Amino acid sequence: MSTDDATEKARENGNGVELPSTQRLIPFENKEHNPESYEDMQLDYSPLLFSSLERYLPPNMLNLPRDRKVHFLSDILTRYSPQGEHTRVQKHRKYRQQILSNYEPRHKELYTMNAANFFVPSFLKAISENSEESFRSIMVEPTPGVYTFEMFQPKFCEMLMAEVESMERWVHDQRFHIICPNTMNKYGVVLDDFGLETMLNKLMDGYICPMSRVFFPEVGGLTLDSHHGFVVEYGVNRDIELGFHVDDSEVTLNVCLGEQFYGGDLFFRGVRCDKHVNTETQSEEVFDYAHIPGRAVLHRGRHRHGARATISGHRVNLVIWCRSSVFRELKKHQNDFSSWCGDCRREKKERQHLSVAATKLELLKRDGISAS
Numbered sequence: 001m002s003t004d005d006a007t008e009k010a011r012e013n014g015n016g017v018e019l020p021s022t023q024r025l026i027p028f029e030n031k032e033h034n035p036e037s038y039e040d041m042q043l044d045y046s047p048l049l050f051s052s053l054e055r056y057l058p059p060n061m062l063n064l065p066r067d068r069k070v071h072f073l074s075d076i077l078t079r080y081s082p083q084g085e086h087t088r089v090q091k092h093r094k095y096r097q098q099i100l101s102n103y104e105p106r107h108k109e110l111y112t113m114n115a116a117n118f119f120v121p122s123f124l125k126a127i128s129e130n131s132e133e134s135f136r137s138i139m140v141e142p143t144p145g146v147y148t149f150e151m152f153q154p155k156f157c158e159m160l161m162a163e164v165e166s167m168e169r170w171v172h173d174q175r176f177h178i179i180c181p182n183t184m185n186k187y188g189v190v191l192d193d194f195g196l197e198t199m200l201n202k203l204m205d206g207y208i209c210p211m212s213r214v215f216f217p218e219v220g221g222l223t224l225d226s227h228h229g230f231v232v233e234y235g236v237n238r239d240i241e242l243g244f245h246v247d248d249s250e251v252t253l254n255v256c257l258g259e260q261f262y263g264g265d266l267f268f269r270g271v272r273c274d275k276h277v278n279t280e281t282q283s284e285e286v287f288d289y290a291h292i293p294g295r296a297v298l299h300r301g302r303h304r305h306g307a308r309a310t311i312s313g314h315r316v317n318l319v320i321w322c323r324s325s326v327f328r329e330l331k332k333h334q335n336d337f338s339s340w341c342g343d344c345r346r347e348k349k350e351r352q353h354l355s356v357a358a359t360k361l362e363l364l365k366r367d368g369i370s371a372s
């Protein structure tokens with residue numbers, strides 16, 4: 001299923017979720033797919049290996065350009081090869097060093113946290129009061145688990161967009177091969193790779209964690225300890241829309257930075273665990289959100305969503321996928337219901353209902369017997 005098909009399917013019935021395909025192959029061979037040849041490319045592994053593995057790519061990746069498939073598959077191969085993870089980390093470190101020693105930031109003031117200059121006063125006040133009540137006073141929760149609030153000053157949004165523009169100009173001028181924001185978004189940049197990791201870490205620790213502790217404790221909101229921070233871009237000559245997916249995060253912060261655009265609404269379709277990621281959407285889970293520049297959306301990574309086509313103009317969003325290593329470790333050992341998954345909750349209720357009904361029947365039978 002291509003990204004477009006997934007979005008179309010999602011529009012029809014809210015199903016057909018694509019996992020973010022974050023470093024994962026599918027567990028069966030797609031025999032109908034005709035793999036490409038990689039013989040003419042300079043690769044770290046045999047070109048034949050890439051052709052064979054192509055049949056195991058997540059469906060939304062099958063029609064991507066070859067260099068993106070190579071990037072995704074190389075990453076997986078490196079992790080499975082002896083010393084794989086170590087090699088991958090080394091390679092990424094080298095990649096970052098190359099950027100950091102050559103790219104000259106345009107707005108240096110973005111690279112260190114400056115709360116008074118970055119955030120709007122209402123947001124700062126809520127954070128300093130640090131209570132559910134203070135957060136709720138600046139937020140709207142239009143559907144359970146999706147919180148929206150004014151967060152960044154217009155000046156900050158403008159500066160960050162200008163910085164991204166300058167990063168992209170540098171990439172273009174240097175003919176530098178950059179890593180895409182994620183497996184679905186082709187346009188934009190990973191801010192962490194361009195020297196903004198420390199600032200975004202402070203943003204997560206000081207300004208996202210206080211809220212995730214209150215609103216998402218059951219999905220690792222109490223223990224967020226790493227992030228992936230990037231900017232995505234939509235419009236003419238960029239990505240148009242984003243297929244139905246779940247994020248590789250426990251908690252996601254998505255802030256529209258600007259500019260003028262039409263369309264690009266987010267559509268949410270309920271929170272799901274791995275087991276239920278493709279199940280049907282219930283009518284009460286359908287929610288669409290229109291982005292407003294400067295306004296943040298905070299949601300669970302497992303809240304299924306996508307972005308509709310940006311029909312005109314140019315939309316730029318800052319996205320921070322916040323992760324909890326503790327939650328991920330605990331999840332490996334959990335095999336019963338997830339309290340946060342809509343379908344797990346429905347299954348649990350159903351089982352409880354059946355068990356109560358069975359007990360009642362049992363009691364009635366016993367009473368009947370003793371009464372006779």
Ligand SMILES: O=C(O)CCC(=O)C(=O)O
Binds near residue numbers: 306
């Ligand atoms: O385009 C958007 O606003 C959504 C981005 C998104 O969902 C993501 O990057 O995970």
Ligand SMILES: [Fe+2]
Binds near residue numbers: 247
């Ligand atoms: Fe997302």
